[in-house]
Amino acid sequence: MRPAWLALVAACSTGGGTAIDGGPPPIDAVVPDGADTFSLGGQIVDIGGVAVGGAQICMAGGVTSPCATTDSLGDYTIAIPGQPPDTSITEVVTATGFPTLQTLQTEEEPGEFIWSSTIPIYSDAEAAALLGSAAGFTFPDAAHGFLMMRVDATGATAAIASGGSGGTIVYTGSDGGPAPGSAATGAPNGTILFGGLPPGTYQIDVTAPGKTCTCSPDGELIAGDWLPTGSATVTAPVAAATITDYLTVTCN
Numbered sequence: 086m087r088p089a090w091l092a093l094v095a096a097c098s099t100g101g102g103t104a105i106d107g108g109p110p111p112i113d114a115v116v117p118d119g120a121d122t123f124s125l126g127g128q129i130v131d132i133g134g135v136a137v138g139g140a141q142i143c144m145a146g147g148v149t150s151p152c153a154t155t156d157s158l159g160d161y162t163i164a165i166p167g168q169p170p171d172t173s174i175t176e177v178v179t180a181t182g183f184p185t186l187q188t189l190q191t192e193e194e195p196g197e198f199i200w201s202s203t204i205p206i207y208s209d210a211e212a213a214a215l216l217g218s219a220a221g222f223t224f225p226d227a228a229h230g231f232l233m234m235r236v237d238a239t240g241a242t243a244a245i246a247s248g249g250s251g252g253t254i255v256y257t258g259s260d261g262g263p264a265p266g267s268a269a270t271g272a273p274n275g276t277i278l279f280g281g282l283p284p285g286t287y288q289i290d291v292t293a294p295g296k297t298c299t300c301s302p303d304g305e306l307i308a309g310d311w312l313p314t315g316s317a318t319v320t321a322p323v324a325a326a327t328i329t330d331y332l333t334v335t336c337n
Contacts, residue, residue, distance in 0.1 A: 122166045127202045128159045129178055132211055136160075140180035140206075145187075146173055155180075165200070175322065178204060184212050184225065185327040207328065216328075220255045220263040222280030230323035232279040238293035238336035241270040243277050246290045246318075252282040282323050291317040291334050298336040 129140040136159030143152040144165060153163040165174075178186045186206045207215065209225070216231055217224035224231075229252075234243075243254060255278045258264040258271035263278060270277070270293075279289075291298045298317035314320050323329040 122164050124162055124164050125200050126160065126162045127200070127204065129155050129161070129180070130159055130203060130205050131183075132205050132207055134205070137180050137183065137206065140178055140183070142204075143177045143179075145175045145177050174200075176201065176204065177327075178206055180206065183208055185324070187322065187324065187327055187329050188331045189321070201331075212328065215263070216278065216280060220278050220280060221265045222253065222255070222278075224280075225326060226281065227326050229281045229283055230325055230327050230329065232282065232321060232323050232329045232332070234277050234279075234319070234321075234332035234334065235274070236270055236277060236291065236293075236298075236334045236336065237274050238296055238298070239270055239273050239275075241275075241277075241291060241293035241296075241298070241334075241336055242268065243289050243291050246288040253280050254278070255280070279323075284323070284325055288314060288318055291336075293336040296336040298334050300332075300334055302335050302337075 127142070129137045129142060131137055136155075136157070138155055138157040138159060140155045140159070140161075141152055142155070142161055142163065143150055144163065149166055151164055151166070153161040155161045173189055176188050178188075183206050186204070188201060188204060213224050216222045222231065223229070236243075245252065245254075255263045255265050256267045256270050257275040257277070258267060261272065261275065264271065300317070300319045317334060319332050319334065321329050321332050
């Protein structure tokens with residue numbers, strides 16, 4: 086069973102301040118649905134690329150929820166059982182001194198889901214600087230979750246269309262950092278941050294002036310991304326005290 090997550094549909098950025106690091110993690114393997122159990126490996130690192138030992142990584146959303154613990158090099162091996170078609174698998178990473186991070190390993194095409202290898206995670210101090218000091222959210226926040234999404238258009242905006250109330254949207258600006266109070270993305274490659282989101286299921290609409298936005302260009306998901314519910318929307322779970330990351334919207 087999935088945890089009590091918050092499915093978000095997102096997009097956009099604007100701002101100033103602390104720059105947001107990283108992008109979608111690299112893909113390590115493509116696992117056929119319905120196949121026998123696979124043993125997959127990966128690595129958990131901090132934002133600077135330093136290995137995080139003792140982190141726990143769990144697969145959620147599937148028929149079972151296996152977990153593994155990283156060694157001193159940040160490496161782990163996890164046994165992934167075969168899944169029914171159209172299963173969305175979530176990697177949930179927890180470690181002492183780091184807020185919980187979750188990323189979705191979606192269907193790359195019918196009959197297959199993808200698994201990311203190296204996953205960078207923010208430390209408590211880095212997350213506090215970005216989400217607390219720079220974005221202005223309450224952090225840490227034991228009752229609410231956070232979401233981070235990339236968008237490649239200046240002037241793009243996002244709005245929670247349905248599914249719940251509460252939460253704050255902060256766009257990054259031309260310098261790549263959060264700019265509370267900005268009304269749209271301030272650079273061609275930015276991030277939109279959501280904070281103070283109560284658990285639930287949400288839809289967030291994304292628009293950009295004179296452009297068409299999508300989460301699945303050419304009919305295929307961006308690697309490591311979350312499943313779309315529309316041409317400019319993404320379904321993304323967010324849990325309390327958890328950062329949901331690696332959502333991407335492209336606007337052309």
